[in-house]
Amino acid sequence: MTDFQIHTVRTAPAQAQQALAVLDDAFGFVPNGAGLMANSPTLLNTFLSAFGHFRGAGTFTPAERQVLLLSNAVANTCAWAVAFHSLEALADGVEPATVQALRNGDLPADPRMAALSTLTTTLIARRGHLDDTQTAAFLAAGFTRSQLLEVVTGVAISTMTNHTANLAHPPLEAPVQPHAWTEAHVSDV
Known part of the structure; x- marks a missing residue:
């Protein structure tokens, strides 16, 4: 359990309340990761701004984003x-088999989704250092050079939420509980 307060719209610092209200409107609840980030309004507002651009102006489909x-x-x-x-992936139309494969640390059967997942995890594992073969595989799947940079945005956004949640270990919200996961689910770990 966390030593950080998981804020609601009412309990958050004034500079974080609007951001949490936006998320509450979007999801019908304040995600606990965001409630944690509200302890640092700078972090929460940076995240929400970046995610807004990634979602609103980005070129990935909702399923690809997820x-x-x-x-x-x-x-x-x-x-x-x-x-x-x-x-969120299931709500955005990602096939259940694809969601399960990703949760298991495996690649999706769909070659385009597999290329996106591979590039994403390679960027994390190699700290942004890709070789020409890895970039070529992503482009061969039908993605663009611009989208290669857009993946960097997704990785940055995820770093904010993933690291916050890994630091604080928030409980799962009721709608999220059926999707509970542990590292033991990953076949290669």
Whole structure:
């Protein structure tokens, strides 16, 4: 359990209340990861701004975004984020078999989604150092060079939430509980 307060719209510092209200409107609840980030309004507002650009102006489909974010959560072994993005991935139309594969640390059967997941986890594991073969595989799957940089945005966003949740170990919200996950689910760990 966490030593940090998980804020609601009412308990958050004034500079974080609007951001939490936006998330509450979007999800019908304040995600605990965001409630934790509200302890630092700078972190929460930076996250929400970056995520807004990633979601609103980004070129990935909702399903591709969730594959990227779920891949990051598994790579960062963030139980809260894996559960949260499993829920969101299914809501955004990701096939249940793809969600399960990602949760297991495996690649999806769909070659495009597999390329996106591979690039995402490779960026994390290699700290941004890709070789030409890895970049070529991503581009061969139909993605663009611009989207390669957009993956960096997704990794940065995930780092904010994954590291916050890994530091604080928030409980799962009721809608997220059916998607509980532990590192033991990953076949290669």
